[in-house]
Each structure stands twice: as structure tokens, then as C-alpha cells.
Amino acid sequence: MDIVTKRATILIADFFGTVKERGIAAYVRDIETVAAPVADTVALRAPRWVRRLPQGVQNLLMVLHEQLVVPFHALRLRPDLIVFPYNSSSFLLSLSRRTVLVIHDLIPYRTGHRGSGLAFAYVACSTRWHARLRRRIVAVSPFTARTLTALSRFSGSEIVTIPNCFATTPVLDHAAMPRPRVTLISGTGANKAFTQALDLMAGTTSDPHLAGITFDVVGFGPEHGRATDLIEQARAEGLPLPPITVHPLLPRAELDAMIAANAVVWAHSLAEGFGRAVVEGRATGRPVVMSRLPVFRPLRDDYTFAYTNGDRAGFRTALARALDAASFVRPYQLVEELRRDAAAGVKELLGQ
Template identity: 90%
Template sequence: MYVVTRRATILIADFFGTVKERGIAAYVRDIEAVANPVADTVSLRAPHWVRRLPQGVQNLLMVLHEQLVVPFHALRLKPDLIVFPYNSSSFLLSLSRRTVLVIHDLIPYRAGHRGSGLAFAYVACSARWHARLGRRIVAVSPFTARTLTALPRFSGSEIITIPNCFATMPVLNHAAEPRPRVTLISGTGPNKAFAQALELMADVASSPHFAGVAFDVVGFGMEHGRATDLIEQARAAGLTLPPITVHPLLPRIELDALIAANAVLWAHSLAEGFGRAVVEGRATGRPVVMSRLPVFRPLYDDYTFAYANGDSAGFRSALTRALDAASVVRPYRLVEELRREAVAGVKELLGK
């Protein structure tokens, strides 16, 4: 006698999955990949024309998507698990124990990093409502999990860690003779401190030791024009900068190829929830220069080089060591561990 076991169904509210390549959208694709052996995933994403809309309109549509569209499909599909991966959740669906909220970091709660007041209110209110009901929360790193556990507002929620696991990242062999270029992963958020990164680039440009070193800037996506404007403003203000190329939104395969071809990856930030850029650089065999943040510490190996934000001498030293190591780096073993942890976290959510 054969027993047919029904596969679980996971519904994911991934509005920005068709709009963005990096960040949370990439995290969702990894969750789909690690969940595939044990469950069917249904990801609800925005139509492609949403890419052409202003960011404010996209954010409004995302709210409507979470509060109206996702509940409709949840009632229709009756999934075993409903995942809201963008730090906010549905007020209606949080009434269900099947609903989980993914919190990547607490940056939106910090006064200096809140951005839009309306966006902050939405994230804060929906997360508080979810936590007040005692629903489960997913953290994307042990650091974030410890932070959430220590906060009284989340004390009634079970915290489960599902890290960024890079399940969809192809294995790339780095070039033995890399280009003398540095890939800076940045973005529009205040925590990325792009203006501060430009000052560090100017310090590099003033040193003969770094003659010939150029920079590629990625992470601004559809708003890459903002990065170009900031660079021009810095030059107009008298800052001498090295050659800088700002890239638009790159398909995953092109971004991975760029990281692999350049000598060093650089992750400059004031605060992060995980440190995806660090792993992306090391997974392609590249040394990584990064801000010295607590959340980055579990990602260290012999080819990661940290500096304190605001310490230009420390940055120059870290970059020098990374460039020296560019042709001799070794594989990054942490990715295998992250994937095992992600699989375990998904199975825990499903009760398997």
C-alpha cells in the first residue's frame, strides 16, 4: 500500500521580485530554492511595468499588494505557510498562525535611517501588530535574531533564523589576473553612506600607491542617476576622485561576472542586517574590504579586511592587503553552512 504525502505550499508576498535584483528580492529567490525539496512555493510579484513607476508609487502599490492582493490569494490557495519578507506584513493575515514576518534588520526604526515617515509608520505598525499577536518572526542572521530577542516588543514571538544562503548563486572561478578595479556595493539608503565612500575614494586617488585603481559602483539599480549626480557634485566641490563607473540595474549573471573579474569587492555601510555583499565577494573568490560592523563578524575569513568607518588610514591599509591578495584567494566555505542553516529554518517553519 502506497501512502501519498501531500507537499506543503508556501505563499510568499514578493512584490519587488520583478523590480529588484539584489537585497530582499534575492533572499526570496534563495528561499524558493531551499524550500523546493519539501514544498511548493507560490510567489506573488508585481507586473514588470511597475519598474517604470516612481519609487513612491511603487511603495504605495506594495502596501496595497500586501494588504489586499496577498490576503485574497491566501484565502483562495489556503497555503500551509504565508511569508512576508519585506519587514512588514498583512494586518489581516497576521491573525493566522501560518503567517510569518521576515525582519532583515532594524535600520528602518533608527531615527537617522527611517527615510519616509509614512514608510516607517507602515513597517512599524504592521510589525508591532504581528508581534503583539505572538506570531513567528524570521531573522536573517544570528545578530538580528539576538537583537530581536532582546527587545520587549518581540518577546512574545518565536524567532527563527533563516540566513541569506545564496542557493541561486552560481559557482564562479575568479580570474587569476584580475582587473585593478574595486566593486563597491552601495545604494540609496542612508546606511550606505555613499558620500562617505566618495571621501574614501578621494583619499585613495591622492596616494601614488593606488595609481591605476578604478571603481565600479553597483546597488543603486533604477536610481543609478542619483549616484552619478552625487559624484559630479563631489567633483564640483573640489574632491579629486579616481575613475568611477556607475552601473544601472544589472542582471544577476552580469553582476556576478563583474565581481569575479574585478580585484576586490568593497562593502561600505553604517548598518546592515546580514552582509550579503561580503558573501557575494568571497563566494566568487574575491577578497573583501568592509566596514567593521558587528553583523559582519561571522562572515570573516583570511580574505576579509575590515576598517572603522571614518578611518581613512585603516581603509587604505585594508585595501592594500586586499589588492595584494587578489590573485591568491581561496574558496569561501561559509556558503555551505549558510545553506544548511536555511534548509533547517524552512523545515522548522513547516514543522518538518
């Protein structure tokens, strides 16, 4: 007689999964994909009308979701694993050894990078509570794992690495003759330093080797108007900017198509926990210009070109080299390794 083995169940508190396309929401979709062969996943997401609400209201609803809605479903479903992927966790469910907290980077725990003191307090307190109970923590890169291991507050927690694995990012055929455009993947966070990126763009207008280059800006999503205002302000102050198009929240397929059609992807940042933009660019067959950050170092290959933040000349050189490489760039080999590591991390959490 055949013995039927019950599949494991993973419950994921993905409130912003219907609100956002990139970042942590994309990370959760990748986890669902790599976990599919060994477990059934149940992702609890906000209704779509939440998209229309102000960001502050969304954040409040997210807290109520983590502290009330997710515990209710956890008690009902009795999952084998409960995942909180947004740098915070449930005070009640952290009492259970089945609960894990995903920390993408330490940016949310720095007061200077939080738009709200209440948001900072919530993230910091729920994480400290989780760590005090010695519950498991997931890091999204070896760099983040090493950082967490070095901090005394996490010394009692087992740290498992599940990298961003891009399991839902297709490897596309890119144009043989790409458009002379650069895709800047930015965002509203202070670490994205968008005004510094504008200064680097301005530096390209005086370089004859970069004549005719234009920029597409993505990552601001519903708050794309903020980026447009910053651009208009910079122009009014006399900054000689090239043509720039700021895009609203794009469906995944449209974003991938834009990245593949444009010549270069640009990842400008002061700090990151992983480097999703670097891998997204290379996975879609584009060369990548990127800030020189330690966390980006493991993602490099022959078609990534680094510069020091604030160095206009260094940025122009990196961009020119990337444009020269755009018509003969080779596929990115790191994605398969990331997917294998992510699948192994999920199995480790499930005890398989």
C-alpha cells in the first residue's frame, strides 16, 4: 500500500503583494515559486482597493494585518511555516518556533531612513521581540547574513539565507540594436538618493560620447509624481538634465520589456540588502551600471560596471563602457545559482 505524505504548508504575510510590483512583493512571489515543489503556500494579501489609499493608511492597515489577520489565519490553518517578509513580525506568532522573520537590510532600523517614527518603532520593536525569543531569521543575501551574525541582538537566532532568486523573472531575448536609453531603477527610499542620481545624469550632457542618451526612471510606482517634481525643481535651479521619462507602476511584463529594449540598466543606491536591480538587468540581457557597494560585489560579471557615488567622471566612464557592450552582452549565469540556493533555504526552514 502506498504511503501518502502530507505536503507542508507555508503561510506568508504578504500584505503589499497586491499593492506593489517590485521589491519585497517580488521576493515573496519568487519564494512561492521555489517552494512549489515541496510545499503549498498561502499568501495573505491586501484587497486591491488598498492601492488607492494614502501610504500612511496603507502602513497602518499593514500593521493590523500582521498583528490580527495573520494570527487568525495561522490558528485556523496550522501551517508548518509562517513567514513575515517585511522586516517586521507578529508579536503573538513570534511565540511559535514555526515563525520566521525576513530581514532584507538594516535600512528600516535606522531612524534617518524612516519617514515615520511610529513606523520605525514598530519595525524595531517587533524585530527585537522576535530576536529575544531566539526565533529564526531569514537573510536575503550572504552579505546581510554576515551583518546580522555580527550583531549581538541576533546572536541567539538561527540565520538562514534565502536570496532573491528571480524565479519569476524571465530571461528575455534582448534587441540586437537596443534603444539609446538607460533604465534607472530607483525609488522613494532615502538610500536611492534620487537627487544624487539627477546630478550624475546632468554630468552626461557635457560628454560627447554620451550625446543623445535619454533616461527612463522606474521604481517610484504610485508616487512617480514625486520624482517628476524633483526633476522639475532641478531644471528650475539650472541643472542641465537630459530627457527623462518617469514611469508609473508598470505591470511586470511591461517593465521586463522596457529593460530588455533599452541599452543599459542603472542601479544607483547608497545602501542595499541585496541588489535586485543588478540581477534584473543582467537576467534580461542588459549590461548594468551600478554604485560601488559591497553588497553588489558578488553579483558582478563582465557586463557590470561600477562607479563611486558622487563621482561624475567615474559614472560617465562606467556608462560609456556599458553602452559599448550593449550590442554583444552575454547571458547572466548567476540566476540559476540563486534559485538553487533559495530552494535549499526553503527546505532548510521546513526541516527537509
